[in-house]
Amino acid sequence: MDAVPEDLDLLPTTRRALRHRIAVAQSEGRAPSVVAAVVRGGELVWEGSRTSVEGHGPDGNVQYRIGSITKTFTAVLVMRLRDEGRLALGDPLEKHLPGTGAGEVTVAQLLAHTGGLAAETPGQWWERSSAALRPELSDVLGEEPFRHEPGRRHHYSNPGYTLLGSLVEALRGKPWAEVLRAEVLEPLGLGRTSPLPQAPHAGGWAVHPWADVMMPEPLEDLGLMAPAGQLWSTTGDLARFAAFLARGDERVLSADSVREMRTSAAPPEPGLAEAGYGLGLQLMDGAGRRLVGHSGSLPGFVAGLWLSEADDVAAVVLANCTSGLPATALAADLVAIVADAEPRFPEPWRPFREADHVALELCGPWYWGTSAQVLRLTADGLLELRPVGAVGRAARFRAGPDGSWTGLSGYYAGETLRAVRREDGSVSHLDLGSFVFTREPYDPQAPVPGGVDPRGWRGIG
Structure with missing residues (x-):
């Protein structure tokens, strides 16, 4: 060397x-x-x-x-x-x-x-x-x-x-x-x-x-x-x-x-x-x-x-x-x-380049039922899914040519993450191995299996 x-x-x-x-x-x-x-x-x-x-x-x-x-x-x-x-x-x-x-x-x-x-x-x-x-x-x-x-x-x-x-x-x-x-x-x-x-x-x-x-x-x-x-x-x-x-x-x-x-x-x-x-x-x-x-x-x-x-x-x-x-x-x-x-120095933070495709519409909080999750885009172009404030199913995903993402690690390794879009092109929800992730807990506008109680969230009567 x-x-x-x-x-x-x-x-x-x-x-x-x-x-x-x-x-x-x-x-x-x-x-x-x-x-x-x-x-x-x-x-x-x-x-x-x-x-x-x-x-x-x-x-x-x-x-x-x-x-x-x-x-x-x-x-x-x-x-x-x-x-x-x-x-x-x-x-x-x-x-x-x-x-x-x-x-x-x-x-x-x-x-x-x-x-x-x-x-x-x-x-x-x-x-x-x-x-x-x-x-x-x-x-x-x-x-x-x-x-x-x-x-x-x-x-x-x-x-x-x-x-x-x-x-x-x-x-x-x-x-x-x-x-x-x-x-x-x-x-x-x-x-x-x-x-x-x-x-x-x-x-x-x-x-x-x-x-x-x-x-x-x-x-x-x-x-x-x-x-x-x-x-x-x-x-x-x-x-x-x-x-x-x-x-x-x-x-x-x-x-x-x-x-x-x-x-x-x-x-x-x-x-x-x-x-x-x-x-x-x-x-x-x-x-x-x-x-x-x-x-x-x-x-x-x-x-x-x-x-x-x-x-x-x-x-x-x-x-x-x-x-x-x-x-x-x-x-x-x-x-x-x-x-x-002599702890390892972390790599310096760098923003993406202007030419990079940044899937911003997928980043941020999502909910699997009532479980709060966050999806962020890492510097190497991967999506990282983690629970918020709890131990859970963390995973990283690599983009595919068809717009889907394939799990690389953890519980979701090998599974496919897809952004399901509405007619106007906006993202309705995420489908991850049949699990539905929504922008709010049990979003009534998303196709949550079993449906969502039409009375919505409420306190004790």
Whole structure:
């Protein structure tokens, strides 16, 4: 990344707090080394490291295994296929990758871990065993691949992402790693991210839980399981990737598509996705804020990449120990340190331009029955509906070419809002998924279902 703009640079006190936090984490977690980075406003604003083992002097260019953060990269490849029209998220796997024995599962279910597939492969612990033991998909799935009925619940599945990697290969006609390099790594400038380690890289260590001694962990090639956890990367590369996940990049995926990835598509699973799971991304509430990202671990390594959309801050943590250092919690703390010490400046208010179409006739108060609502036009051209002075069904809407508006969030996501007009062209009422919104409570001039008492509003006689 280029030099940090002056208005994004961190204060010395914030930098010291970040250094102190990773020092505590490395000491208490008994990690041979830890390296971290913080991104703000799409720019790398801080890097730090801590080590106690000779030969481990990490920086933003040293590779570590990132484990299941690999799944997010695989999900990006699948979303690219969707955006190109090569597949639909609702397609059953069998349509594009026949003969797996799990073909009824949809692409979206695989992305969100709701396909009901087993968490792990049959046989030996796949993270510590040779890929030669799993030469075919049947060896990854086993004779009984399902643990739950597809679509009924969230159940994290490593074999599910093996299937997604094979799906990418089937539709691209090239190996997963080759497609990843050409379509994601090279366009985003992630030159230090690779399926196999490239020097300089850290070695993976197991630290004894009750004594200050270590031994090296094996570095297995995962073979068919690679799309679920094979990649090696650096904090420098993952900082760029975090910026992409926050903003999109038209060379890879649009802002709308990465926003879709960040949106919950599965219910929570305690310990893995506390606030749900998106399309290749975990969601959680950490340090008092909503975070999106992914954790990762393989024998010898732990990793975390997490971002706060509201604060426009992301953090990456990599360490070379099998357990002990909580990479996800540490990344959440780094985000909080920056966001709390140096709150994000809001975008400056700007009026619309004269050439912009402003739907003023729709703005202002509306009533759903007796519930007061307000509709306002935001600077990005969206309509925002919110209850007045109460918690309720807030939503945002995007204009369509036919004059209607489509819900983007909340209860009304995907629903259509229409302004129903009188013969003279003025707006009579709003129709939102069959609900009637009027300019006054139960407007007798509007077609309120069930009608309005002709005596109108009155007190007790």
